[in-house]
Amino acid sequence: MSDPDRIAVVVGVGATRFAARSAASEPALAMRAIAAALADAGLRPADVDGVVRFDREAVWEYDLAFALGIAPLDFYAAVPFAAGAAPALLRMAALAIGEGLATVVLGWHARSRREALAPLVGGEQFRVPFGLGGAAEVAALLFRRHAHRYGTPPEALEVVTTTLRRQAARNPRALFRRRPLGRAAYRRSPLVAEPLRRADVAGAAAGGCAFVATSLARARDLRRAPVAVLGTMQVALPSATRQLADFVRFDRERAMERAARALFRGAGLAPGGADVAFLHDAASPLVLFGLEDFGLCPRGESGAFVSGGGLARGRVNPSGGQLAEAHLDGINNLVAGVHRARLGATVLVAGSALEPTSAALLGLAL
C-alpha cells in the first residue's frame, strides 16, 4: 500500500499531568489530554472525523460532540480488555484511515477512579470469592508457575522493578521520579502476594492520554514529524483475570509467539527487532512474560536475560511504564512510544500478557 492518503501516521500526542489521585473527573482528564494532542498536531477539534476509545470509558462519542465540538463522526470504535487495549486503538485508527473511513482519528483513555468490583456473573465468580481478588494475586500465581517450569528466580522481579524505578527518575512526568528504589529498599517492600512485593505492583493513578492519527498525505502539512504505524496485531487469548482456568489450559505462548513473529515480519524486522520496547507492566512478572512473547529473549529465559543486564540502556519501558510512570492501562506507554519513535527509534508497544491483547510497531515515516 503506497497511496499516501491511505498510510496511517501519528501526528499528535498529549497527556495530562499524572497523579496518584485527582479531584478531576475522568471526562475532564480526557478533554485535557485530547486538547493537548490536538494542539501537538496543530489540528482543531472540527478536523476530527473518527474516534477510538477503550470500552470502559467515562467519555463517550456523543460527549465529545458537545464538549469539544467534535461532530459529526464518520467512524467510531471501542476496544475491550483495558490492559490489552491501548495498541489496538492505534490498530483501529490505522484501519479507518487505510480504508478511507475517516481522515483524522482521535484515540484516548483517561482514568481516575479505582475499579469498582462488578457483580460476579462471569468468569470472575470462579476466582474472586476464593480470595484471588486482583491482577496482583493472579500475576503472582502465574509467575510461580513460570518459576516452576523454567527455574525463574524471584530476583528477576527485583531487577525489573528497580530498573523501571531508576528509569523513571529521568522522566519528569513519572509519579516515582523522586522515589528511586535500591535493591535493599526493594527487599524491605512488604509482600503482597508471594513472591510479589508492593513495589512489584502498579498502584492507583489518575491521568489521561490521547493521540491523533491521520494520513501521510495530510501529515505533510502538519508541524510534527509523522510516526508511521509499521504494523499492529491483536490476539484474543483467554483473560487471566476473567477466565483463569481457561488461561492456563490454552497454549498462550505459542499463540503469542506466532502473532509477534508475524508482526515483526510484516514490518520487515527480525523477531524482537525493535530498538525500544514498551511492555505492559501493571505487575513486574508481566515484563518477563512480554520479553518472551515478543522474542526479546528466548522462551523461558527472561529471568537470566534481565539478571544479565538485558534491561540496560533503557531498552525496555524507558519512561518507567505503569510501575513507575503511572498506572493508566498502558495508554501512557503508547504515548511514550510515539515520543521515542519521533527521535528515530523503531518502537514496540505491547498490551498486557494476561488479557486478550494487542501490540503496535512504530517508526519515523520516511
Added chain:
Amino acid sequence: MTLPPLPLPGPDTAEFWAGCRRHELRIQRCDGCGTPRFPPRPACPRCAGLAATWVTCSGRAGVYTWTVVHEPTLPAFRHLVPYAVGLVQLEEGVFMVGQIRGVAPDAIRVGLRVRVEFDDVTSEIALPHWRAG
C-alpha cells in the same frame, strides 16, 4: 466474619453452585466427545458440541500453582492473611481456583495432593476449598 464477594449464579453456572451447596463438586462432560469442562459453558471447546451432562468429580486434585496473599486487593479477605490460594488441577483434568489449607504455606509445592472441602458461607452459597493430605 466478613463475607467474601459472592457469586451470582446464572443459567450456565447454577448447577455448579447448587452442587456446592450439597457439597458435591459438579462439572460438565460433553455428550459428543466426553471431554470434561470447567468453568461451565454452553459449548465444548474441543468438539463444539452443544449437549453436555453434569457429573460429580472425585474431589481429588493436585496443586498447579499458588500464591500466599499478605495484602489482598479486596478488603473482604484481610481477616484471613496470610492465606494460600491457588489453581488446582482435578483428576478429571479441569482447573479450579481455591484456597489451600491444612499445610504450612512454605510447604506447598506444585503437585501437592489436595482434596475438596466446602465452607457454607450463606444458606445459598457454599465455597469449595482444598485441603492437603
